[in-house]
Amino acid sequence: MSISYEAITVVLIVIIVSSILSVVFKNKEKEDKGSVFFYYKLSYRRKLIRTLWTFPVLVISLVAIYRFAGLNKNENLILTISFLIIFLIQVIYNYLKWKKYRK
Template sequence: MYYFYLSFPIIASLIVVVIMSFVYKDKEKKDKGFVLSYYRLTYRRKMIRTLWTVPFIIFLYIPVIVFLNMEGVFNILISIFIFVILLIQLIYNYIMWNKYERKE
């Protein structure tokens, strides 16, 4: 039952990501001004938003470590996983920004 509680939010998030990606696929992307939806941003703005989220993720992850009292190895694995995902997202957005938008 524990795996259901862990896997359900992950599967639901992935479904939302796929749906939103298809909805905003051919829409015009914004590079200036406030945009709530991540999918309406250009790759440059996605990269900037990823950089902005790093302090918030660290700020929110510290209470999780303190209050859940997980084992040290599990804390390290979760921390590495979050760091790798953020790094992959940042590198991907940077490469796509250089490929499609920086040429202009």
């Protein structure tokens, strides 16, 4: 499995933009009601809800990758496990932070 320079570039851009937005919204008041465009402006409760709502998108994305990417079974398995682990870590993290700040 070879990773192209384009894929590495996209991942680096996502990490950089995510880091910048995280710093910009770090000490700002978080929104718990209404619609908010930036994920970083949400409270941990709303982040948890948004994360749970993205699960169907994750499943559809994985199905599309299986269908059109042409990866072998091992690559598909590694990709699925990686996505699910990241998703579960994000859900658990947001849940624990929500419970901590709710008190």
